[in-house]
Amino acid sequence: MATLAPEDRFTLLSDQLKDQPQPPIAATDSNDDHQVTQQQFLGQELLWDIIFGGVTSLILRAVVMLGVPEILAQQGPGASLSVAQIAAKLPNCAHPNVGALEHILKYMARRGVFRLSGSDEEPHYGLNDVSRWLAGNVGNVSPILLLHTHEVYMATWNHLHEAVLENCLPFERVTGKPFFEYAREHPAFSSNINDFMMCYSKGVMAVVLKHYKGFDDLKSIVDVGGGVGTALSEIVRVYPQLKAINFDQPHVVANAPRIPGVEHVGGDMFDNVPSADGVFIKNTLVDWDDEKCIKVLQNCYKTLLPKSGKIMVVETILKSCAKNPKSCTKKGFFEKLAEIVDVSMLAFTDGGTSRSEIQWRNLLAAAGFTEIKSFELPEAIVIIEANAK
Numbered sequence: 455m456a457t458l459a460p461e462d463r464f465t466l467l468s469d470q471l472k473d474q475p476q477p478p479i480a481a482t483d484s485n486d487d488h489q490v491t492q493q494q495f496l497g498q499e500l501l502w503d504i505i506f507g508g509v510t511s512l513i514l515r516a517v518v519m520l521g522v523p524e525i526l527a528q529q530g531p532g533a534s535l536s537v538a539q540i541a542a543k544l545p546n547c548a549h550p551n552v553g554a555l556e557h558i559l560k561y562m563a564r565r566g567v568f569r570l571s572g573s574d575e576e577p578h579y580g581l582n583d584v585s586r587w588l589a590g591n592v593g594n595v596s597p598i599l600l601l602h603t604h605e606v607y608m609a610t611w612n613h614l615h616e617a618v619l620e621n622c623l624p625f626e627r628v629t630g631k632p633f634f635e636y637a638r639e640h641p642a643f644s645s646n647i648n649d650f651m652m653c654y655s656k657g658v659m660a661v662v663l664k665h666y667k668g669f670d671d672l673k674s675i676v677d678v679g680g681g682v683g684t685a686l687s688e689i690v691r692v693y694p695q696l697k698a699i700n701f702d703q704p705h706v707v708a709n710a711p712r713i714p715g716v717e718h719v720g721g722d723m724f725d726n727v728p729s730a731d732g733v734f735i736k737n738t739l740v741d742w743d744d745e746k747c748i749k750v751l752q753n754c755y756k757t758l759l760p761k762s763g764k765i766m767v768v769e770t771i772l773k774s775c776a777k778n779p780k781s782c783t784k785k786g787f788f789e790k791l792a793e794i795v796d797v798s799m800l801a802f803t804d805g806g807t808s809r810s811e812i813q814w815r816n817l818l819a820a821a822g823f824t825e826i827k828s829f830e831l832p833e834a835i836v837i838i839e840a841n842a843k
């Protein structure tokens with residue numbers, strides 16, 4: 455068979471697939487003759503999606519940074535605007551480059567992010583079921599996008615391979631600081647994290663409060679590493695009898711909103727934890743290695759011991775793909791996020807890691823807790839409950 459240049463091979467394959475070929479499709483490789491099946495070709499398609507996924511999320515970042523979804527939302531349901539009309543409404547921009555905006559919006563519309571109407575000469579853009587999640591106050595996921603496309607995040611990922619080769623911490627290689635120390639010194643980055651966690655926590659808490667009734671028997675509760683108090687604000691809405699303390703680093707609680715029924719307390723969970731008869735700790739221990747987790751859990755144990763109180767650890771877990779292949783193909787939002795978190799810990803923390811349910815139970819036992827029980831909720835969320843006695 456003749457040897458084809460790679461670009462010709464690709465064209466040949468695309469053309470043949472267009473004609474609805476019966477796999478396998480004959481194709482040549484410069485080194486080795488082999489058959490490329492439709493299945494294999496789809497493999498390449500998936501790869502291209504992965505390759506350009508990173509660029510697409512950065513283009514989407516530009517759309518959000520420009521405020522386009524908010525501009526469209528302000529026009530009311532079903533409205534659409536031309537690029538020039540959108541450009542004229544960009545906040546703080548007297549002389550926008552309309553042509554540049556057109557390229558950006560055209561790309562995102564082609565990816566299904568905007569509703570396209572009008573003509574080729576003058577397309578109009580409106581929100582659709584995708585872009586509506588980037589505007590407004592309810593369910594807006596922009597904070598997830600903005601944190602995960604932040605330039606410090608992007609730079610960190612560029613060093614991921616060095617975590618393997620040199621056992622280094624990519625985030626520290628980029629910033630020179632551990633994650634939470636860097637956040638403390640960079641308020642804008644810190645508020646990106648808090649906005650992201652607020653967005654994520656609202657979703658997780660909806661699942662927790664629907665399926666878990668363990669707050670019924672409590673009079674007081676402290677959320678350790680509770681961020682700006684999102685989880686507690688959801689909990690006290692359902693359990694208004696609870697005296698609630700949101701405990702986090704001083705600079706985090708200093709910027710937290712006032713929440714009726716929730717007292718914000720600043721401190722260091724590695725030193726001590728405020729007293730309550732229930733400790734809630736959600737998506738916080740994952741950031742730390744076993745030794746640090748046990749230290750925090752021992753502080754929780756100490757604060758709970760006088761009242762024989764209980765701890766509730768909430769984390770997402772990765773289900774075994776080997777035991778349950780279905781769980782690897784069909785995933786909810788938080789399961790997908792759990793997969794990202796699993797690898798993010800390598801890049802952003804010093805020893806943070808996802809753990810299995812057994813590993814979480816072992817950490818609680820190591821800190822002295824007894825009567826350890828697990829509640830498996832939808833979306834790969836697990837609550838491990840245990841008592842201090």
Ligand SMILES: C[S@@+](CC[C@H](N)C(=O)[O-])C[C@H]1O[C@@H](n2cnc3c(N)ncnc32)[C@H](O)[C@@H]1O
Pocket residue numbers: 634651652655678679680681682684685701702703706721722723724735736737738741
């Ligand atoms: C991943 S966030 C989780 C926030 C919150 N639990 C949630 O689920 O939305 C981890 C939190 O741990 C807090 N944290 C980190 N180090 C801490 C420390 N030494 N003492 C108290 N909180 C700390 C961070 O400020 C951050 O809010």
